[in-house]
Amino acid sequence: DAGVTQSPTHLIKTRGQHVTLRCSPISGHKSVSWYQQVLGQGPQFIFQYYEKEERGRGNFPDRFSARQFPNYSSELNVNALLLGDSALYLCASSRQSLATNEKLFFGSGTQLSVL
Amino acid sequence: SQQGEEDPQALSIQEGENATMNCSYKTSINNLQWYRQNSGRGLVHLILIRSNEREKHSGRLRVTLDTSKKSSSLLITASRAADTASYFCATDPRETYSGGGADGLTFGKGTHLIIQP
Known part of the structure; x- marks a missing residue:
């Protein structure tokens, strides 16, 4: 079975631009979460979606938005990019929401560089 | 903010x-x-321990949890070169769920482990 897939793997943007990152969860998984990992730090939670509804949001500005589609895939959108948005963006899926003691399955991430 | 802190x-x-x-x-x-990350790419889940558990084993891994001290330890026995990676603890920072939703995991900054051959 395919794992969590993310696209693109690498992306270079300039300040002020907009970016869309995509994620396909493991088949049968209904929950998708997004994390941002800055170099040298642990991942920081951005969003969780379960059954196409937002179930949690981390401490990120409104420039960050996401959605989950009927096939459970997800998009993360970031508007008005700042240099500080440069990071590895990780998508993770789980069968159910985290409320059921679920472990996360991570994709390989999208490395975003903002110049 | 990051709740967990790994040491060393x-x-x-x-x-x-x-x-x-x-x-x-x-x-x-x-x-x-606990999760492992190789070369700054995706994380791999190692083990989950619930708040009412004190110790858990999985292969060469042993995890302990002391909720009174709010601490956990990960022991890797008989280390191998392939164990070289960064290791992160992550907490699900809520005791009970009211059914209204779930937040994400809160990760620490990680321990970078190097196994010398």
């Missing part, structure tokens, strides 16, 4: 030795998980 930040040992990493956290938790 970096650890270098010889192949075959045991490696111990510690994690401290601040709030009540539902469970604590």
Whole structure:
């Protein structure tokens, strides 16, 4: 079975631009979460979606938005990019929401560089 | 903000030795998980321990949880070169769920483990 897939793997943007990152969860998984990992730090939670509804949001500005589609895939959108948005963006899926003691399955991430 | 803090930040040992990493956290938790990350790419889940459990084993891994001290430890026995990676603890920072939703995991900054051949 395919794992969590993310696209693109690498992306270079300039300040002020907009970016869309995509994620396909493991088949049968209904929950998708997004994390941002800055170099040298642990991942920081951005969003969780379960059954196409937002179930949690981390401490990120409104420039960050996401959605989950009927096939459970997800998009993360970031508007008005700042240099500080440069990071590895990780998508993770789980069968159910985290409320059921679920472990996360991570994709390989999208490395975003903002110049 | 990051709740968990791993200790040490970096650890270098010889192949075959045991490696111990510690994690401290601040709030009540539902469970604590350990993940491994190779070369800054995707994380791999290692083990989950619930708040009502004190110790758990999986292969060469042993995890302990002390909720009174808000701390956990990960022991890797008989280390191998392939164990070289960054290790993160992650907490699910809520004791109970009211059914209204779930937040994400809160990760620490990680311990970078190097196994010398």
